[in-house]
Amino acid sequence: MPILTKLLSRFYRELLDLKWWLLSVFAAMFFVVSWVFFRLAGEAEITESLATYVYFAATTASTVGYGDMSPQTQMGRMIAAFWFFPGSLLIFSAALGRLAGGMVERIRRMADGFGSYETLHHATVIVGYNRDHTPVMIENLIAGQDGDKDIVLLTSSTEGDLPEGVKLVKSDRLDALSSLKRAAIPNAEKVMVYANSDAETFNTCLAIRELNETLHIAAFFEDRDTARRAAKLAGLEAIVSNASEALVRAAQDPGAGQVLMAMSAANVGATVYSATVGANVEVASLRAALYASEATLISLRQSSGDEFEFAPFPSQLMAGGTFYYLCQERLSAGQISDKIEGADVSITV
Structure with missing residues (x-):
């Protein structure tokens, strides 16, 4: 008895939560029993094949009702009216409600910050x-x-x-x-x-x-x-x-603090952007390419070190090195590489 009580209690909880497995079992049992009833009632058209029966059940349960197929015998119509129509509508409504409820719950959890974006790439x-x-x-x-x-x-x-x-x-x-x-x-x-x-x-x-x-x-x-x-x-x-440091600069050179702030904000005037070269490049050619796009080279960092280099710049920026420039907007790789003369240099922005 204790085992039976536990099983009934578990079943009752699953029923209240309308678990998918339970809904699937009920749906399968209902449609199988309905097929047997229609078969015994002589509804050969409805039960002649699985595809035909699934089509009839789907159009009936979803209330689409194309009208191209319906019970022809008196017994078949009684089965449809008092058994199949209410049962299929109940199962369809329960499945639709379960699906909609799950979607709403997922959206709510996402909006409240309790969802997961673990599968999101390049965020x-x-x-x-x-x-x-x-x-x-x-x-x-x-x-x-x-x-x-x-x-x-x-x-x-x-x-x-x-x-x-x-x-x-x-x-x-x-x-x-x-x-x-x-x-x-x-x-x-x-x-x-x-x-x-x-x-x-x-x-x-x-x-x-x-x-x-x-x-x-x-x-x-x-x-x-x-x-x-x-x-x-x-x-x-x-x-x-x-x-x-910004406070000292503002005191010693009026306006310098505001310039530093403007250079850091992408939505205010010119901003500092960076890009990396895929091969050795002459700094003079790089400066000319940036100037042609209304940008100004302000710093370099070689791939082999952490130190930033300012003017006067070295003659070359080695492959893997990064350059920093000041511009109204970020330049694309093509905008830079197409204007570098004398070399085919790949740029990564």
Whole structure:
């Protein structure tokens, strides 16, 4: 008796939840029994083949009712009226409601930040939310014209409205591997980390690197020593507030602070962009190519080192090196490579 009671209790719970397996069993039993009834009633047209019967059942259950097929005998019509029509409509309605409910629940979970984007590829991920800075970061990502089609925000809480199209993922811990997976980190293209503290940022960056060894990580730190350690251990690009330096520049050279801010914002005037060369290139030719597109070369970084080189520039930028230029908008690879004279150089932007 205890076993039977448990089975009945389990069955009752499954019935209340309208589980798919239970609905499928009921549907299969109903349509098989209905076929037997129609067969016994002499409805040869309806039951002559499986395809014909499935067609009749589908058009009846969905209330489409094309009218090209219907019971012909008196008994068949009685079976259809009192058994098949109500039963098939009930099963169809239950299946449709279950499907719609599942879709609505999935959409609601996604909107509330409890969904998963683990299968999303080449996304731009922002980890952490700052009421003053995150909306501006998203605005600059879109204005930066770097193909940031899918933007995912992983946060423990949001205090303001997010721009339309941003995919939200909520978690109590930003450094939890399960949460980072839901935020599409394993297949992401780039990630920005702006957590509430340097310690949380550091741990999150290490967790991100555990999931994706090649992902480009840009992270903000308050402390320079922590930023240096994080850059070395997690292989990331650490950003430290330069407010002190900018303040000095603004005091010594009026307007310099505003220029620095404008150069950092993709939606205000000219902005700093970067690109990588696939072969050795003469810097003079590179400067001329950029100038032809109304851009200005401002810095180089060879593939063999971390130091930035400013004017006067070396004669060559070696293969794998990166150059930084100032322009009103990001230039395409073709816009740059087509104007480089004397060499066929591939450009990656």
